[in-house]
Amino acid sequence: MTRTPRGQAPDVGVPADLAEHMTVAEQHDWVRSFLHRHPVSRRTALKQGSGVVAALGLASAPWTLAACASAAGAPVAVVGRHLAFGDDPTRSMAMAGELTAPPPAGAMVVDLGQGGTFGAQIPVEVRRLVSQVPQADGSIRASDQYFVHALANGLQPGASYQYRFRMPDGTTTETATFTTAPRTATGPWSFTAFADQGVDMVPPSGLSGFTNEPYKPDDTRRSMTPSTSMVDRVAATRPAFHLLAGDICYADPSGEGKPVKSTGSSKSPSGFDSFDPTVWTTYFGLIERSAATTPWMFATGNHDMEALYDDNTAHGARHGYGGHAARLDLPRTGPSACPSVYSMRYGNVGVVSVDANDLSMEIPTNAGYSGGAQVTWLRQTLTGMRGDPAIDFVVAFFHHCAFATSASHASDAGVRAAVAPLFDEFSVDLALQGHNHQYERTNPIRRGRSAAQAPDGATVRPETDGTTYVCVGSGGRPRYSWQAGETDRYRGDTTPDSGVNVVSYQAVGESAKLPDVVDWSQARYLDYAYVTVDVVPPPGPGQTTTMTLRAITDTGQEIDRVTLERRAH
Structure with a gap:
């Protein structure tokens, strides 16, 4: 019986005479089984070019660190280290x-200690991520990656530890080294944030088109390299933590959550998204000099919906988040159906990560996937x-x-409708967003309008403003670019600007726009910048506490x- 007639199912590399008698799920299982029997590396691809490559249409170049290291006989090592806070x-x-190669026999551990000595051993979990990326020419490029994870619990608040x-x-x-959050912050501290980062370097696969666009x-x-410069700035700042409000590394350069079929570049065939899982390897290597000592806390954006993993149920994948389950550790304090939704507290600041993919009207791929659970939560x-x-300030990022x-x-009209009334009701102090490749700060907003003017250097009182x-x-x-007639508006800009009242729009569909005349666009900078947020705890109950946001360019200005x-509690 023919289950998937030719031309009516994605070509994922299974021989055509077999594929037409299989469901897509069965084709997926067949490819996994084939790759298990025939590990892909440069050595096997070259040696068995007429066998493995011809049978499956596999590209001959190795596509992962593990394949390269195995072929070269290099020792196994851990690269791209990154930290994240646990639930507390x-x-x-x-x-x-x-790992740079498949895990060797025996147990891996993390040595953990204080004061220059290692007094504890934390077991390491190895999470394997097999990525089978259909290519436009009908072949499969296969990636076999191994991510290692260790969770240290029972630590002391506000204490420094070393690990390896x-x-x-x-x-x-x-x-x-890393430092846990204090139970109560008694002195000033800072955190940093940006979104839409990507990489400046070619990924290990060598594929074109996955680096920065011109x-x-x-x-x-x-x-010269804004993404790298951002990491340099954050590393030099040594914040308590760093927030990244979605669109992390752009392994999926299309960002629409469509089925995957790659051309070997950022250009996707019609109806598909290109994808290169090895961009993650480059990305973790890029951020390691900061992320190995500072927790990087992620929210998910549209370029983080990696549809390749919808069937990769080994890690509980939902809506393209299966790869993140293998690569990332995020607090599990949110709804169980929303892996990138969570909350945490550091000092007198509460932080909430929101998954705007669930709320978006502009990119509806994952819209409504939580069934309302996220908004309820x-x-x-x-x-x-x-x-x-213990909490004075509330910060949301999405x-x-x-x-x-x-x-x-x-x-995005869907996001605004979901979060703005709640932020008004609960007097959320600061909302950090991404998606638009620019820096822009609003006046304080209530009910969709400016409640006060807040020019550069102003003091805002969120409880009333x-x-x-x-x-x-x-x-x-x-x-990106501004709306027609809109200009930059930032400290140091000497050219005439278009003010805080500009004509914009709300996205109400994939291509539908609702005109939006706004009175709140206070600061604008159409280039590369991150924010540092400096928190000064109150000296005592009922005293004043402040949180100062500073926008700094990739060149340090x-x-x-x-x-x-x-006023603190």
């Missing part, structure tokens, strides 16, 4: 990295934070903008500043 930032820390990964043969990574000819006020979480005497202007995405929304999608990817002020 005062007591837990997750440590992760990627140790292989079964005794070899170790370099020692790195910059515009007049894009002259930037470093968000209300409960904000209720709890506002009732917690990808698609509730309030922003640009010619490319502007504001409203929520400040900041788009910081200026993390490294090629910039501060271009905007606003201070949020509250």
Whole structure:
């Protein structure tokens, strides 16, 4: 019986005479079984070119660190280390990295200690991620990656630890350090944030088109490699943690969550998204100099919907998030159906990660996937934070903008409708957004309008003034453009600007736009910038506490500043 007539199912590399009698799921299982029997490396591809390659249409180049290291006989090592807080930032820390080859026999551990000695061993979990990427020519490019994870619990609040990964043969990574969140912050501290980062370098696969797209000819006020420069700045700052509001590495350059079929570049065949899983290897290598010592906390954006993994149920994949389950550790404090939705507290600041893919009207691929569970959870979480005497400020971060202007995405009506009423009700202080490749800060907003003017250097009182929304999608990817007639507006700009009242739009569908005349676009910078948020805890109950947001370019110039002020509990 023919189950999938030729031309009516994706060509994933199964011989055509077999494929027409299989479901897509059965084809998926067949490919996994084939790859298990025929590991892909340069050696096997060259030696058995008429066998393995011809049978499956596999490209002959190795496509992972593991394949390269296996072919070269190199020792196994851990690279691309990155940290994330566990469910309780005062007591837990997750440590992760990627193996350069399949795991050797024996147990891997993380050595953990204080004061220059290692007194504990944490078991390491190895998560294998097999990626079978259909190519436009009918072949399959296969990636076999191994990610290592260790979770340290029972740590002391506000304490520094050193750690290292140790292989079964005794070899170790370099020692790195981290510090847990304090139970109560008694002195000033900072965190940083941006979104839409990507990579500046060619991934290990060597495929073209997955690096930065060409910059515009007049894009002259930037470093040569904005994405790398951002990491340099964050590493030099040594914040308590870093927030990335979605669109992490752009392994999926299309960002629409469509089925995967790659051309070997960022150009996708009609109806498909290109995808290169090895971009993640490059990305983790890029951020390691910061992320190995500073927790990087991620939200998911549209370029993080990797449809290849919808059938990869080994890690509980849903809606293209299966790869993230293998690579990332995120707190599990949100709804079970939403892996990138969580909350945490650091000092007197509560932080909430929102998955805007669930709320978007512009890119509806994952819209509504939580069945309303996320919004219900968000209300409960904000209720709890506002009732917690240890929390003064509430910060939310997410990808698609509730309030922003640009010619490319502007504001997403679905996101605005979901979060803005809650942020008004619970007096959320700061919302960090991405999606638009630019820096933009609003006046404090209530009920969709400016509640106060907040020029550069102003002090905002969120309890009465409203929520400040900041788009910081200026993390490294090629910039967008403003609406017609709209201009930059930032400290140091000497040219006439178009003011805070501009004509923009809300996205109400994939191509549908609702005109939006806004009175809140206070600061704008159409190039590369991140934010540092400096928190000064209150000296005592009932005293003033502040949170100052500073926008800093990739070249180190501060271009905007606003201070949020509250009376502590």
